[in-house]
Amino acid sequence: MGRLRRLDGPLCRRCGRSWEGPEACCPRCRSGLSPVDLVRAVFPYRTPLPPLLYAFKYGGRLWVGKALADWMAGAFRLFDELGGADALVPVPLHPARQRQRGFNQARFLAEAVSRASGLPVLDALSRLRNTRAQSRLSRRERAGRLKGVFAPASKADVRGLDLVLIDDVCTSGATLSACATALRSGGASSIRGFALARG
Numbered sequence: 001m002g003r004l005r006r007l008d009g010p011l012c013r014r015c016g017r018s019w020e021g022p023e024a025c026c027p028r029c030r031s032g033l034s035p036v037d038l039v040r041a042v043f044p045y046r047t048p049l050p051p052l053l054y055a056f057k058y059g060g061r062l063w064v065g066k067a068l069a070d071w072m073a074g075a076f077r078l079f080d081e082l083g084g085a086d087a088l089v090p091v092p093l094h095p096a097r098q099r100q101r102g103f104n105q106a107r108f109l110a111e112a113v114s115r116a117s118g119l120p121v122l123d124a125l126s127r128l129r130n131t132r133a134q135s136r137l138s139r140r141e142r143a144g145r146l147k148g149v150f151a152p153a154s155k156a157d158v159r160g161l162d163l164v165l166i167d168d169v170c171t172s173g174a175t176l177s178a179c180a181t182a183l184r185s186g187g188a189s190s191i192r193g194f195a196l197a198r199g
């Protein structure tokens, strides 16, 4: 198993993916507007992270999750671009999936970031449909599948808030985009993303 190393540059200033070029942003970010203002992540999504995350999410190894969450919480304040937010919003699981797993890994991570930063965790999103793992789909197909999956939670008021979405892994960015679209429809003022790992 390789060593766990921090994700480091050169990265796209916006989506946080590896990007080496004369421009500050990667071609994808320059070609279209995203509802997510920027994304930052702690680790690249490669060995040894995937098996650790698997042990946490599917194997119920919460001590592994605790170590990952502590790293994420410690890294949060190192990103100036994530400063000044009003609240942290975990990407929700569908209630059926959460019952099966016993916890939502994104909320588990958000709670650690909250303890370290003092920012509140706001359960501002509902997941209306359960979606299957979609790693084999193209970015466009993923975005299509996620249409209407997230909605603003009825009990949370996000009007005028600067929010940071929290998730375990960000690959295509389709999940964060779908969440951000829902939060913007609820009146949120800005949405940034913070993930444990970037694919």
Ligand SMILES: [Zn+2]
Binding pocket: 012, 013, 014, 015, 016, 017, 025, 026, 027, 028, 029, 030
């Ligand atoms: Zn980019």
